[in-house]
Amino acid sequence: MTKNMICINCPRGCRLTVTRSAEEQWEVTGNFCARGKSYGIQEATDPRRTVTAVVPSAEPHLPCAPVRSNAPVPVKMIPDLLNELYQMRLTAPAKRGERLITNWRETGIDIIFTSDFPAEV
Numbered sequence: 593m594t595k596n597m598i599c600i601n602c603p604r605g606c607r608l609t610v611t612r613s614a615e616e617q618w619e620v621t622g623n624f625c626a627r628g629k630s631y632g633i634q635e636a637t638d639p640r641r642t643v644t645a646v647v648p649s650a651e652p653h654l655p656c657a658p659v660r661s662n663a664p665v666p667v668k669m670i671p672d673l674l675n676e677l678y679q680m681r682l683t684a685p686a687k688r689g690e691r692l693i694t695n696w697r698e699t700g701i702d703i704i705f706t707s708d709f710p711a712e713v
């Protein structure tokens with residue numbers, strides 16, 4: 593199995609080719625540095641992304657609250673996470689950096705506020 597991808601760890605954007613050998617070993621070519629190798633293997637075996645979203649307020653006159661995951665989320669779980677976040681309606685005030693969700697679905701991933709809610713104007 594071979595996958596081609598672009599490393600997104602820095603602006604250089606190396607074009608990686610990730611191949612799994614018959615011995616179940618992963619080989620990465622096209623990377624300029626070691627970060628590209630680990631990125632390529634991670635992306636081929638368990639791709640993850642940091643999730644950002646906005647969560648609606650229960651009060652129609654208040655804006656949504658921006659949040660993000662504190663660690664990359666497995667790509668296949670992102671739709672479930674976003675669905676959960678968009679179904680929520682915030683009622684309590686929160687400070688930037690506070691957790692909205694702790695250990696989401698036993699992944700060890702927290703969802704944190706990236707600004708105060710409601711935002712000060």
Ligand code: SF4
Nearest residue numbers: 599601602605606628
């Ligand atoms: S392999 Fe290294 S140099 Fe190339 S894009 Fe990734 S981090 Fe940057």
